[in-house]
Amino acid sequence: GQQLNQSPQSMFIQEGEDVSMNCTSSSIFNTWLWYKQDPGEGPVLLIALYKAGELTSNGRLTAQFGITRKDSFLNISASIPSDVGIYFCAGNPNSGGSNYKLTFGKGTLLTVNP
Amino acid sequence: DTGVSQDPRHKITKRGQNVTFRCDPISEHNRLYWYRQTLGQGPEFLTYFQNEAQLEKSRLLSDRFSAERPKGSFSTLEIQRTEQGDSAMYLCASSLSGRKYEQYFGPGTRLTVT
Numbered sequence A: 001g002q003q004l005n006q007s008p009q010s011m012f013i014q015e016g017e018d019v020s021m022n023c024t025s026s027s028i029f030n031t032w033l034w035y036k037q038d039p040g041e042g043p044v045l046l047i048a049l050y051k052a053g054e055l056t057s058n059g060r061l062t063a064q065f066g067i068t069r070k071d072s073f074l075n076i077s078a079s080i081p082s083d084v085g086i087y088f089c090a091g092n093p094n095s096g097g098s099n100y101k102l103t104f105g106k107g108t109l110l111t112v113n114p
Numbered sequence B: 001d002t003g004v005s006q007d008p009r010h011k012i013t014k015r016g017q018n019v020t021f022r023c024d025p026i027s028e029h030n031r032l033y034w035y036r037q038t039l040g041q042g043p044e045f046l047t048y049f050q051n052e053a054q055l056e057k058s059r060l061l062s063d064r065f066s067a068e069r070p071k072g073s074f075s076t077l078e079i080q081r082t083e084q085g086d087s088a089m090y091l092c093a094s095s096l097s098g099r100k101y102e103q104y105f106g107p108g109t110r111l112t113v114t
Helices: none
Strands: A004-007 A010-014 A019-025 A031-037 A044-049 A055-058 A061-065 A071-076 A085-092 A108-113 B005-007 B010-013 B019-024 B031-037 B044-050 B053-057 B065-068 B075-079 B088-095 B109-113
Touching (some): A010 A019, A019 A085, A019 A108, A031 A061, A031 A071, A044 A055, B005 B088, B010 B019, B019 B088, B019 B109, B031 B075, B075 B088
Parallel strands (some): B010 B109
Antiparallel strands (some): A004 A019, A019 A071, A031 A044, A085 A108, B005 B019, B019 B075, B031 B088, B044 B053, B065 B075, B088 B109
16 A cells, blocks of 8 residues: 655754655655644644645645655744644545545654753 | 544553444534554554445454444444454544545544553
């Protein structure tokens, strides 16, 4: 099945710094989503992307759907301590039909030093 | 709070026992999903319902697993004869028809099999 590769696996940054992470797939995806998960909680949806080249923001977060449709990027500007958590990319390769399951990457662990 | 809820949040059971988890989706969402997450991994798809119909099951869902959504509202996931390998976080998510890939997750049920 499809696999999503996220990088980096972990990041240690200072408060106020900008963060970039990405996700790549071996096959074309038609939908990309980014989630954040805190310890012991379920993932929280941050951004959903539906078109190649699409750039979408949610506050200090900006995500892009790569032109090749095999990758996506998430940027966090001016990081704050509450940005700490695991960020997951997820996607679905189908443009229609009844298959709505999401494939997830292994996550990027973000630590922000105050 | 009108988000996805799951019960119980934690379950410790002995190997060989049966366990049942409940998920209450966001009220207007007609699609409901179950995922399993182990340490250091992203969520993995288990099964999916549209209203009361179970439309897809992953190969991860062995014969010991069964899920139901009897009236198209809440769902239950039962694991029979639990094994230590079943220890994981079981996540439920729901979505709207028109925004099917935007899946909203509950807090999860952490299962520990001793």
